[in-house]
Amino acid sequence: MIPTLFLLVLLLQSAISSSTRNESNHMMVLEKSYLNWMKQMSSMTHSQFNKAKNKLKPCLIITVNIKAKKGDFVTIQKAIDSLPLINLCRVVIFIHPGKYREKVEIPPTKAYITLEGAGADNTIIEWDDTADRKSTNGKPLGTFGSATIAINSAYFIAKNITFKNKAPLQPSRAQGKQAVALRISGDTAAFIGCKFIGTQDTLYDHLGRHYFKNCYIEGSVDFVFGNGLSLYSGCHLHAITNSYGALTAQKRDSMLEETGFSFINCKVTGSGALYLGRAWGSFSRVIFAYTYMDKIITSRGWYDWGDKNREMTVFFGQYKCSGPGANFGGRVKWSRELTQQEAKPFISLSFIDGYEWLS
Template identity: 75%
Template sequence: MAAKANSSSLVISNKSKNELVTVEKAYINWVKMHASLKPHPVFKKANNKFKTCLTIKVSKNPKLGDFVTVQKAINAVPATNLCRVVIFIGAGTYREKVEIPKTKAYMTLVGAGADNTVIEWDDTADRMGQSGRQLGTYGSATFAVNSPYFIAKNITFKNNAPSPPSGALGKQAVALRISADTAAFIGCKFVGAQDTLYDHLGRHYFNNCYIEGSVDFIFGNGLSYYKDCHLHAISNNSYGALTAQKRESLLQETGFSFVNCKVTGSGALYLGRAWGTFSRVVFSYTFMDKIITPRGWYDWGDKNREMTVFFGQYKCSGPGADFGGRVSWSRELTLEEAKPFISIDFIDGYRWLPHFSW
C-alpha cells in the first residue's frame, strides 16, 4: 500500500507541474500579445460614437426637465439607437429600478455630481419578481446596462438593502450590473453591501470611482480597468473579499486590473476570491489599509484553483500591502509581468474610450 501511495503522489505531483507549466506558457504568450499592442481577438472591433445627436433632461421638478424619472427618459430613446444620446440627470434621489436594453447603444448619462444625483433601489436575490420567481443576483440590480458603448458620469448607483449577517443566503444586492462591452464610468459611486458591482461581461473602464461593499463587492467575468478608484469595505464578517473574478478557462481574456487605487474600511478582507478556475486580478500602485488579511487571496475552497489563478500585486503600499504573508500561489510582479495590466490597453482602451479618459 505504501508503494502505491508514493506512486500516486508522484503522478499527482507531475500532473500539477504540467498544469503549472501550461498556465505559465499561456501567461507568457498573453504578455507577448499585449506587448505588440494588438486588440483582444475574442472581442469585436470597437466602433464608438461621441457626436451627440439627441439630448434629454431628467429633473425631479417637471418644469425643468423632459422627464421626472430616468427609466422614462431611456424609454424615449429610439428602439434601435445608432447615435450618441446624452441624458442629463438633475440633482435628487431617484428611487427607481432602471434597465437599458441591448438595442439602445451609445448612451451617456450625466449627473449633477455623484453626491447630488442618486439612483437607488433595494432588491435582493431572494426577492420575488413579477414572474413569481426569485430575482437572483442578476435581477437584483438597481441599475442594469445591457447595451454597448455606455458612459456614466457623476452619478451614484445604490442598493439600499442592509448588509446581511454572516452566512445569510439570497441577500446579494447589486447596485449596478454591466452586461455589455465597451462601457465607461467616470466619477461615479457604487454603494451597497454584498455584491455591489456586478462587472458581468465585456470591456469596462472605471475612473475616479468610489465602490463600497462587504462581500465580493466587485465581481463577475468582465475585462476591466479600475484607475484612481476608492474601494471601501463595510464588512463586519470574519472575512469578506474585495473581488470575485470569474474567468473560467485559458481562452477567456478577462480579468480585473486596479491601478493607483485606494483600499480602506472595516473588517478583514481578501483582495480576491477565485470564483472562476482561472480567476485573474492584479493590484498595482495601490494603497491598502490594514483591513487586508496577510494571506491576501482565497482559493474558494478548491486547492486545484491555486494552480490556475493569476493573482498579483505590483508596487503597492500601506499596512495591508506587505507581500511577506501572502499565499504562495500569488505573485509579486516584476515590471515586465505588470506591464499588460497598468495601461488602458489592458482593455483596448485607446480604441474605444473618449480621448479625455486617456
C-alpha cells in the same frame, strides 16, 4: 442593413424576454449568447470588433428632473424608453440633482447612451432589491435581477452619479441577500466619477470591456464581481464588513478567456478583515498595482473558494503596492509579486483596448 451587433442583441433580447425560468437559466441565456458572439467576432486579440468605434459627439441631449415640468422626463427609465428601439447615435441624458427611486434597465439595442449627473453626491439612483425577493412571476429575482440599474448595451457612459442598492447590511455571505447596485453586461462602457454603494455583491462587472476612473465602490463581500475585462484607475474601494469580507470575485473559467480585473493607483480602506479576492472562476485573474492597502487586508490576501485545484490556475498578483495591508510576506504561495515585465500588460488602457474606444 442592421449591423451584426444589433441583429445579435435583438435575438438576445428576445431570448431573454421569453425566458420564464429561474434566474440561473435566465443568466445562462444571456451569457451563452454573448460569449458565442464574442467567439465569432474576435480577432487574434481580445477585441470583440475589428476595431471598436465609439461615437462621442451627441446627436441628442435630454433632461430628467424629479420635479415635474423642470425637465423632459421625471424618471430615468422613461427617458431611456423614449429612444428608438435601435439607437445608433450618442444620446446624453442629463439627470438633475435628486434621489431617483427606480429600477433602470437599458436594453441591448440602445447603444451610445450617456447618463450624466450633477455630481455623485447630488444625483442618486437607488432601489433595495435582494436576490431572494420575489419577482412578478413569483420566483426569486436572483443576483442578476437584483440590480438597481442594469446596462446591456454597448458604448455606455456614466458620469458623476451614485448607483445605490439600499438593502441593509447582512451577516457575511448571507444566503439570498446579494444586492447589486449596478450590473454592466454591455461591451465598451466607461464610468467616470461615479459611486457604487451596496453591501454584498455591489458591482456586477458581468461581461465586456469596462473602464472605471475616479470611482468609489463600497461593499462587504465580493463587492466587485463578474467576468468582465475591466480597468479600475484611481478608484477608492471601501469595505463595510465587521467580519470577513472579500473585495473581488472574478469568474474567468478558462485560460482561453481574456478577462480579468486590474486595479491601478487605487486605494483600499474600511473595516473588518478583507481578502483582495476570491477565486470564483477556476482561472480567476485580478491584479493590483500602485495601490494603497489599509491594514484591513488579511495577510494571506487571497482565497481559493475552497478548491485547492484553483491554486494552480488562478492569476492573482500585486505590483508596487503600498500601505500596511500590502506586505507580500504573508501572502498565499500561489499569488504573485509581479515583475515590471509581468505587470506591463495590465497597467495601461491597452489591457481593455481602451485606446480604440475611449477617445
